[in-house]
Amino acid sequence: MIRAGAPVLLEVRDLRAKVSGIEILKGMNLTIRAGEIHAIMGPNGSGKSTFAKVLSGHPDYTVTAGTTLLDGKSIFELPPEERARAGLFLGFQYPVEIPGVANAQFLRLTYNTIQGAHGKDELDPLEFDDFVREKMKLLEMDPAFLDRSVNEGFSGGEKKRNEILQMALLEPKLAFLDETDSGLDIDALRIVAGGVNTLANANNAVVLVTHYQRLLNYIIPDYVHVMEGGRILKTGGKDLALELESRGYDWVAAAVAS
Amino acid sequence: MTTVPNAYLSSVLSGEAAAWPLGRFNAAGPLGWFHQLRADAFERASALTVPTVRDEDWRFTDLSPLYRLAFRPSRAGGMVSGATIASLSLPETTTRLVFVDGQFNAALSTPALTGNVIVAPLAGAVSDYAAIIRARLGQIAPIERDAFRAINTTYLNDGAFVFAGRNASHPSPIHVLNIATQAEAAIHNRMLVIAEAGAKLTVIEDYVALGDRVYCVNAVTEVDVADNAKVRLIKLQREGSQAFHLSASAARVQQAGQYRSNTISLGARISRETIGIELAGPGAGCELDGLTLINGRQLADTHSFIDHRAPHCTSRQLHKCVAGDTAHAVFNGRILVRQDAQQTNSAQESRNLLLSPRAHVDTKPQLEILADDVKCSHGATVGQLDEEEMFYLRSRGLPESQARNLLTYAFAAAIVDRIGIPTLVDRLHQAVMEQTRTKDSL
Structure with a gap:
């Protein structure tokens, strides 16, 4: 929902970043206000996932220029955990499996860490169990996933549901969902999208990084951005996604060049 | 003598x-x-x-x-x-x-x-x-x-x-x-x-x-x-x-x-x-899971020998060592696939984690294959925690030291979980928790 006077949650200015010495982001600019849903689309290698990782502080990526303010505060001095506590959430394209750590234990630990950072009450295992089971209903997740190791042996769809479950628990100000739709069948897509729609509200914002327009039938974006060559080439409304679906990406670059 | x-x-x-x-x-x-x-x-x-x-x-x-x-x-x-x-x-x-x-x-x-x-x-x-x-x-x-x-x-x-x-x-x-x-x-x-x-x-x-x-x-x-x-x-x-x-x-x-x-x-x-x-005998199989978790001045040595003597046999081995302080862990895993042991399927993995600069591990997987129609793999890693796992936990708000402790615990606990006897698994989790906590973070 676009509201002119809504507070700015994320302000990215002229951001440049490298991985292994190669510049991937070449002057990103993006402003996101509370209540908005943004989609970032673009061909492979355009820098979409890099942008998500740079924002969340992945150690392989080096910021070489530009600024990024989350809620008015610069984030690049902060380690990943402090960005998370400041309200940034990254839904992973490939959620990491952690054999040996029970999902319930992991979820409670992250929940309590974020609660603690906000001066709120932490939950003991029993309280948390009730709480998380309620949240799992939102994503139609079987409570059996609490007892298994984090993401270990989960299907692609189950991993993505587990990501959105974390988003539901941590209640971030800005959720960056990196190809959350990839590997999902139509039922899982509907469930995951329903979860995101429930969690999106006037005080937070969601960024969907996706290749396909399909997801945007379920989560209607306020803005669609086309990324290529490490920057945003074009920004439009939800109809832009449909146009990209039918015409591909090449015309965008051609139009910008002419 | x-x-x-x-x-x-x-x-x-x-x-x-x-x-x-x-x-x-x-x-x-x-x-x-x-x-x-x-x-x-x-x-x-x-x-x-x-x-x-x-x-x-x-x-x-x-x-x-x-x-x-x-x-x-x-x-x-x-x-x-x-x-x-x-x-x-x-x-x-x-x-x-x-x-x-x-x-x-x-x-x-x-x-x-x-x-x-x-x-x-x-x-x-x-x-x-x-x-x-x-x-x-x-x-x-x-x-x-x-x-x-x-x-x-x-x-x-x-x-x-x-x-x-x-x-x-x-x-x-x-x-x-x-x-x-x-x-x-x-x-x-x-x-x-x-x-x-x-x-x-x-x-x-x-x-x-x-x-x-x-x-x-x-x-x-x-x-x-x-x-x-x-x-x-x-x-x-x-x-x-x-x-x-x-x-x-x-x-x-x-x-x-x-x-x-x-x-x-x-x-x-x-x-x-x-x-x-x-x-x-033909079609026999073994699965060996091992965990060595030591610190102080401990030395723990595991030498295993899997002898494939018959065809169509399978073996799988995962051995993990976690060594802290000045502890020294040794793993030597020898697998012999004899000439008659065709259609052998064998996988061996040695994974090791050092928690202090003075801890030490010697690992040596050894594969000797005398048969010609077999599928065998083996490997050893000595090292640090997985970077992507660290980032995942930190991106969820866990400080680096806590993420490190949790992953070290998990590295060992994943072997304990395979025991499958709940009371025993719980008790060993406690033991693993105590041994893998670094002093600075608690």
Whole structure:
């Protein structure tokens, strides 16, 4: 929902970043206000996932220029955990499996860490169990996933549901969902999208990084951005996604060049 | 030949050990074969030398601290309270043999002598089940070239006997609890596990100590897995911090039999697990999961040998070491695929984590393939925690130190989880938690 006077949650200015010495982001600019849903689309290698990782502080990526303010505060001095506590959430394209750590234990630990950072009450295992089971209903997740190791042996769809479950628990100000739709069948897509729609509200914002327009039938974006060559080439409304679906990406670059 | 004065060897091979086979040796009696086994072992032990770092198999494991000490054979009368047993017993098990300093304790044990399953002390079983035992005892773990096995066999007068007849199974895991209580004792635990065709057994071989004394456990376990039988051996080594633990476990697996082991090494100042698996019949398989979790000045050595002797056999092995402080972990995993062992499928992985700059690990997977139609993989990593896992946890708000602790715990706990006995898994998780916490973050 676009509201002119809504507070700015994320302000990215002229951001440049490298991985292994190669510049991937070449002057990103993006402003996101509370209540908005943004989609970032673009061909492979355009820098979409890099942008998500740079924002969340992945150690392989080096910021070489530009600024990024989350809620008015610069984030690049902060380690990943402090960005998370400041309200940034990254839904992973490939959620990491952690054999040996029970999902319930992991979820409670992250929940309590974020609660603690906000001066709120932490939950003991029993309280948390009730709480998380309620949240799992939102994503139609079987409570059996609490007892298994984090993401270990989960299907692609189950991993993505587990990501959105974390988003539901941590209640971030800005959720960056990196190809959350990839590997999902139509039922899982509907469930995951329903979860995101429930969690999106006037005080937070969601960024969907996706290749396909399909997801945007379920989560209607306020803005669609086309990324290529490490920057945003074009920004439009939800109809832009449909146009990209039918015409591909090449015309965008051609139009910008002419 | 060792020319160094060896207090250990002279102490364990003098006195009682020397007196028993010679003094009461009776080749003509009903237990003549058993007496002969011991007498032969004594002769072998006297002729063999104990290994030193000059032996390839022991090059990283210097036993000289052991050899400098004199031990006496453990005595009966070690005191273990009912409360101690209660704290060590597992609700999932109903059958338990307790050995205190290697001596069977009938009052604390609940043997099984039902139907086709026998769980009983070996001392009586050698008479009652002579034919079954004679064909296996000392045959699966031969003594010819191993001084410690020969010494163990010299002292063989009791142990655990676990037997499941054809197609028999025991409803719960069998707990063999070995408790050390005496200082300066040489304890010679022995176990013989036999699963006849189609039988199923799970055995927990558990070593613990009361108090923190210097003693030496020299244990031998033999496992015979007949056609289509399944045996699972869960070995827990939780000896005292000044103890020595030398263990040989040998399994022979016949056609389509399955052997699975979980070996968890947490205790002892110096420990050595020598594991030998013989895949003797077509379609036999083994799965070995190992965890060494040590710190302080501990040294823990695991040497395994999987011998693929028959076609269509599978083996899978995952061994993990976590070493902190100045601890030293050793893993040597040898896999031999003999010429006749076509269609072998074998995978071996050694993963190691060092928690301090002065901790040390020596790992050596060894694959020797003489057959031409096989699928084998092996690998070893020594290192740091997975970067992507670290980032994942930190991106969820966990500080670096906490993420590191959690992943270190998980690295070890993933092996513990494979044991699958809830109470035991919970207790070991506690132990893993305590050992993997770094001091700065708590």
